[in-house]
Amino acid sequence: xxxxxxxxxxxxxxxxxxxxxxxxxxxxxxxxxxxxxxxxxxxxxxxxxxxxxxxxxxxxxxxxxxxxxxxxxxxxxxxxxxxxxxxxxxxxxxxxxxxxxxxxxxxxxxxxxxxxxxxxxxxxxxxxxxxxxxxxxxxxxxxxxxxxxxxxxxxxxxxxxxxxxxxxxxxxxxxxxxxxxxxxxxxxxxxxxxxxxxxxxxxxxxxxxxxxxxxxxxxxxxxxxxxxxxxxxxxxxxxxxxxxxxxxxx
Amino acid sequence: xxxxxxxxxxxxxxxxxxxxxxxxxxxxxxxxxxxxxxxxxxxxxxxxxxxxxxxxxxxxxxxxxxxxxxxxxxxxxxxxxxxxxxxxxxxxxxxxxxxxxxxxxxxxxxxxxxxxxxxxxxxxxxxxxxxxxxxxxxxxxxxxxxxxxxxxxxxxxxxxxxxxxxxxxxxxxxxxxxxxxxxxxxxxxxxxxxxxxxxxxxxxxxxxxxxxxxxxxxxxxxxxxxxxxxxxxxxxxxxxxxxxxxxxxxxxxxxxxxxxxxxxxxxxxxxxxxxxxxxxxxxxxxxxxxxxxxxxxxxxxxxxxxxxxxxxxxxxxxxxxxxxxxxxxxxxxxxxxxxxxxxxxxxxxxxxxxxxxxxxxxxxxxxxxxxxxxxxxxxxxxxxxxxxxxxxxxxxxxxxxxxxxxxxxxxxxxxxxxxxxxxxxxxxxxxxxxxxxxxxxxxxxxxxxxxxxxxxxxxxxxxxxxxxxxxxxxxxxxxxxxxxxxxxxxxxxxxxxxxxxxxxxxxxxxxxxxxxxxxxxxxxxxxxxxxxxxxxxxxxxxxxxxxxxxxxxxxxxxxxxxxxxxxxxxxxxxxxxxxxxxxxxxxxxxxxxxxxxxxxxxxxxxxxxxxxxxxxxxxxxxxxxxxxxxxxxxxxxxxxxxxxxx
Numbered sequence: 001x002x003x004x005x006x007x008x009x010x011x012x013x014x015x016x017x018x019x020x021x022x023x024x025x026x027x028x029x030x031x032x033x034x035x036x037x038x039x040x041x042x043x044x045x046x047x048x049x050x051x052x053x054x055x056x057x058x059x060x061x062x063x064x065x066x067x068x069x070x071x072x073x074x075x076x077x078x079x080x081x082x083x084x085x086x087x088x089x090x091x092x093x094x095x096x097x098x099x100x101x102x103x104x105x106x107x108x109x110x111x112x113x114x115x116x117x118x119x120x121x122x123x124x125x126x127x128x129x130x131x132x133x134x135x136x137x138x139x140x141x142x143x144x145x146x147x148x149x150x151x152x153x154x155x156x157x158x159x160x161x162x163x164x165x166x167x168x169x170x171x172x173x174x175x176x177x178x179x180x181x182x183x184x185x186x187x188x189x190x191x192x193x194x195x196x197x198x199x200x201x202x203x204x205x206x207x208x209x210x211x212x213x214x215x216x217x218x219x220x221x222x223x224x225x226x227x228x229x230x231x232x233x234x235x236x237x238x239x240x241x242x243x244x245x246x247x248x249x250x
Numbered sequence: 251x252x253x254x255x256x257x258x259x260x261x262x263x264x265x266x267x268x269x270x271x272x273x274x275x276x277x278x279x280x281x282x283x284x285x286x287x288x289x290x291x292x293x294x295x296x297x298x299x300x301x302x303x304x305x306x307x308x309x310x311x312x313x314x315x316x317x318x319x320x321x322x323x324x325x326x327x328x329x330x331x332x333x334x335x336x337x338x339x340x341x342x343x344x345x346x347x348x349x350x351x352x353x354x355x356x357x358x359x360x361x362x363x364x365x366x367x368x369x370x371x372x373x374x375x376x377x378x379x380x381x382x383x384x385x386x387x388x389x390x391x392x393x394x395x396x397x398x399x400x401x402x403x404x405x406x407x408x409x410x411x412x413x414x415x416x417x418x419x420x421x422x423x424x425x426x427x428x429x430x431x432x433x434x435x436x437x438x439x440x441x442x443x444x445x446x447x448x449x450x451x452x453x454x455x456x457x458x459x460x461x462x463x464x465x466x467x468x469x470x471x472x473x474x475x476x477x478x479x480x481x482x483x484x485x486x487x488x489x490x491x492x493x494x495x496x497x498x499x500x501x502x503x504x505x506x507x508x509x510x511x512x513x514x515x516x517x518x519x520x521x522x523x524x525x526x527x528x529x530x531x532x533x534x535x536x537x538x539x540x541x542x543x544x545x546x547x548x549x550x551x552x553x554x555x556x557x558x559x560x561x562x563x564x565x566x567x568x569x570x571x572x573x574x575x576x577x578x579x580x581x582x583x584x585x586x587x588x589x590x591x592x593x594x595x596x597x598x599x600x601x602x603x604x605x606x607x608x609x610x611x612x613x614x615x616x617x618x619x620x621x622x623x624x625x626x627x628x629x630x631x632x633x634x635x636x637x638x639x640x641x642x643x644x645x646x647x648x649x650x651x652x653x654x655x656x657x658x659x660x661x662x663x664x665x666x667x668x669x670x671x672x673x674x675x676x677x678x679x680x681x682x683x684x685x686x687x688x689x690x691x692x693x694x695x696x697x698x699x700x701x702x703x704x705x706x707x708x709x710x711x712x713x714x715x716x717x718x719x720x721x722x723x724x725x726x727x728x729x730x731x732x733x734x735x736x737x738x739x740x741x742x743x744x745x746x747x748x749x750x751x752x753x754x755x756x757x758x759x760x761x762x763x764x765x766x767x768x769x770x771x772x773x774x775x776x777x778x779x780x781x782x783x784x785x786x787x788x789x790x791x792x793x794x795x796x797x798x799x800x801x802x803x804x805x806x807x808x809x810x811x812x813x814x815x816x817x818x819x820x821x822x823x824x825x826x827x828x829x830x831x832x833x834x835x836x837x838x839x840x841x842x843x844x845x846x847x848x849x850x851x852x853x854x855x856x857x858x859x860x861x862x863x864x865x866x867x868x869x870x871x872x873x874x875x876x877x878x879x880x881x882x883x884x885x886x887x888x889x890x891x892x893x894x895x896x
Contacts, residue, residue: 030516152514157701158668158694161511165496165532172500172581173321173527175312177289180583189493189583213494220491220584227585 004155007039007051008082009072011058011065012092012124016141017083018042018057024144031148034155053078053154055137059085059092060125064117073131078154081127084140084242088211089126091140093244096123135160138210140242143195163193166213167206171197179205180224185234190214207241258423259442259450266438267412267419271300273435274345283317284347285310285385294346305348305414308391309575313353313503314346315360318376323525325372325510325623328666331519333707335624335666339375345431347383351404352396352573354384356503358407362567363506367616368863372525374620381431384408384424386453390460393576395590397458398465401573413450420450463590466597469570472560479596480553480892481605488592489552491584496529498578498587499555504563504571505529507867510623510860514667521667523623528866530554536868538858539671539693542831544871544893554870556592557607562873566611605892609872612879612887614864615716621863625664625709626651631684633704637770639690640735641700642676646684648707653685656717657742658854658882662862663687663695664709665702671695672859672877675713676738678745688738688772714862718743718826718852718882726824726850727757729815731837733764733808733829737772739854739881740828748780757822760787760815764808764829767792768801789814808833812840820845827885828854834895838885851885855894 008018022043024031031037038048054076060066073079084090095103100121104113113119127133137150137160146162153160163169167188171178174197179186186205188197190212199206225232239246262270275282275297284297285307292307294314326337349357364373387402396402404411409428413420420442423429432439442450467475499505509528514521528535531551536544545551563571572589579588596603632644647653653661655675664670671693677686691700699708720743728747732740747756761780765771771790781788789811790803804810808829817823825841827834834853841851857869857876864878872891874880879887888894 027516034516034518148516149513152516152518156514156518156667156698158698161694164534165529166493168493168495168497169500169527169529169532172312172497175288175293175316177291177311178581178583181291182289189495189497216493217490220493223491223585224583227583 003034003036004053005038005048005051006035006053006055006151007037007048007072007076008042008055009039009057010041011056011069011086012061013058013083013085015042015057017086017137020141020144020147024148027148031151035151049075051076053080055080055082056086056127057082059089060127060130061092061121062117063120063122066130069127069130078134079127079131080135080137080150080154081133082137083142084138084209084211086127087136087138088243089124089245090209090242092124094240096245097240136162138162138192139195140209143198145196146194164213165193167191167193167195167197167200167210169193170195171200174201176200179203180228180230183228183230185230185238187212187238190216205238207238209242212243212246258429259447260421260423260432260439261442261446262419262421262436262438262440264414264417264419266436267421268300269438270432270436271297271303271347274431275299277435279343281342281344282347283344294348297347303347305385305412306388307348308389309350309394309577309580311577312501313356313575313577314349314382315356315503315506317344317346317380318357318360318373319364319506319508319527321527323372325523325525327520327522328512329520330514330667333627333666333709335709337622337624339372341379343379343381345381345383348385349382349408350385350387350575352394352399352401352575353503354382354404354407355401356573356575357382359504359567359569359571359573360506362569364865366567366864367614367618368621368865369618370863370865371620371622381410381427382408383428384411386411386413386450387457388414390457391576391580392462393579393588394574395461395463395465395576396574397461398463398590399469399570399572399574402457402461403454413453415446415449415453418446420446465590466594469572472570472593473564475593475596476557476561477607479603479605480607482596482599482603484592484595484599484602485553486549488586489549491586492531492548492552493583494531494533494548494551495583496531497581497583499529499531500527501577501581503573503575503577504559506865507535508861509866509868510670512667512669518667523666528868530558530867536858538856539696540690542856544831544857544896550893556589557872558870559589560593561607562870565609565873607872607890607892609874609888609891611874612716612883614875614878616864616878623711623861625662625670625711627707628710630702630704630706630708633702636688636772639770640688640772641691643687643689643699644684645687645708645710647710652683653710653713655679655685655713657720657746658717658739659713659715660739660859660862660881661687661710661712662714662859663689663699664711665695665698666709668698669695670709670711670860672714672862674739674742674854674881676741678742678749680746680749680751688735690735712862714859715877715881716879718854719884720746723747723824724755725757726822727759727819729760729762729823729825731762731808731825731827731829733833733837734766734770735772736828736830736833736854737763740826741773741776743826744780745776748783748786753785758785758787758818760789762789762791762808762811762815764791764793764811764833766794768795768799768803787815807836809836809840812844815844817844824850824852826852831856831895838895848886848889849884853883853885853888854881855883856881
């Protein structure tokens, strides 16, 4: 059986997701035993448009991105949205609170950007707002364990098993003191697990980088804020970080 | 002096007790765990020094359950390339220090679950290797109501039980193992004085007064309260606030449900099968490969947890599966998980009670044997594509020992690296050395099976469950009603009944079989053979017949075949119904119209049967395990279960 040909692509992002693959270190040797990496700008010069599986990192910001992404989609048999920017829009969506021209003005002032396609931006989109996505690897950055799991699953011809339950499940298994008890607003109860609750396990409240699973009832949110002496602003602040634009609780 | 006092009670000065602990810690043959502080909370963790031990704790974040049913546990290791499996049980003796009485009671409950047929070898081995040093409660947790549950004190279930009196520690020796451990690691032991024993008794007697919260109804009456409140508005009200995080079940000392997953390393060859805690509040808990979810509503999942604690497990094992530790109440952010609040609310709002739930647990044939979750290898002898989605596999056990099964039973099929799936056996038991499975391509395991070839190997566990009661069917006219792949287990029974050696034991046979389209009909060639027999009537129907496809059967639902049946001697007719979940209600209604009595109807039900041995909790229909008491049920056994035919 020939090895699947794999390509990595990036759009608006920090390229940290791809770095997670590069950082597999000696396991990269295992990786290239099972797949042929034919394009990976971060680690190699070669490039080919002939690939089976495309890993797409980053958000889609411009018409030129859309065009490029559609081409990747048509080349690939399987397209995997890779990381928070690609799967849910992530931090790039924070700017969707404003109009694109307002944002350009804020950042570039009076610079003349007219006709420059690099600055022709629309509101940030996640990858699946432009093309069909077959599988998702969530997180900022995605955990290496999950990257390996998805790649081995695809090679073995099975659907990757991505948790459909919240971070609390993993956090409880790790026997952490609940961050709410420490007066922190944590998105763990409604955020997709799979990160092994890495932030709460290290004392940091969950920012929801793996996406929100369910919208809690308003009364429930009010009760929780009251019980733990937290404010709605704290909630909104956390929520906006990775999940702006998702229908909010209020 | 009470009876308690007669038992061997020893005492040590506090210093000698700490020295005893340090001796345990420095003993290389032991792993010593104890209660330690973690921030403002407490956890059971490895003890490095006796000074870390906090017997003044109120409650730990996780119960000591984690020592016996760990959060993540390797059930077996496999090598995909060779289809070989192995497993290793950890043998080192562990000592767990500071277990509170309610947690000791919880462990005794867990024993009943995991030692009940079947006996879980992993759990058993961990139990045998672990020495429990209990501790009387010195500080009561704010949310605990252990006194209401009678679990604030305990008189068995420990190897040693210590009571820290400040200057002295009184040690109650609960087992021979405990005595040996004690005598080996301290030489300062003396008999507890009468005064010390009295101080212990006073400490215990004062405990109930320290609980701020109490139940309005004795735990013996939870069954009654819940049994009359199945449709109480409280379930919906509270569950609207539920985040579905399942924290309540994760921290519970009596929750024991688990999921099992295969993890493969990057070389796609080596891997492990891991068991991990699962929770019934999670939406996917009851989801099967076809996508069907059997407890769809949040309120149903929310309610299920309380019914398990207060009705289903009491019915099965005789105990309320709540020890009043209060962990769920602490862990639940919207504070809706506290059994004390819920039961008290039900009592207070008795006038709104609605929905009676009464049931008894059907008999199961599960043996008292020990199980280790290790599959046996089977070789694929033959594959036959039956339809676009279904393929028949003829399998033979590699060890030469044929599978012994009844019609209607199922096996757990393993594809190492992918997972395990429950599959009905489709061949009649008379079939010699091999057996047949028909597999619909639905999830990962079944899809992988479809891509296998003759000569490939799979893992088999089982057979499991209760099959069709072939004895009870003797002398009866039989009407088989199958829908879709319901024909798979049904075929095993039909072939059994139609076998020349058995045929005279049974009366007239009628087969009603509905499929989606003519291309979806399973076993068409065999059905044609059945049709030729004078004492067999076969009626087929399809939901739709695409243009250009030849079909001389009916078009319509399987119920539309009923008017074509000549009903003779209905009193002596037994109906066997197997099909998709939606089919049962309608077919059973038709059978009732024809005058077939409930106890003359048998059904076989599909649920998420993950472990096959009545442990993992996924296949439950209210309080009944489909994997053990089913998948075949007499209709009268389960007709009153609201979750059976929704």
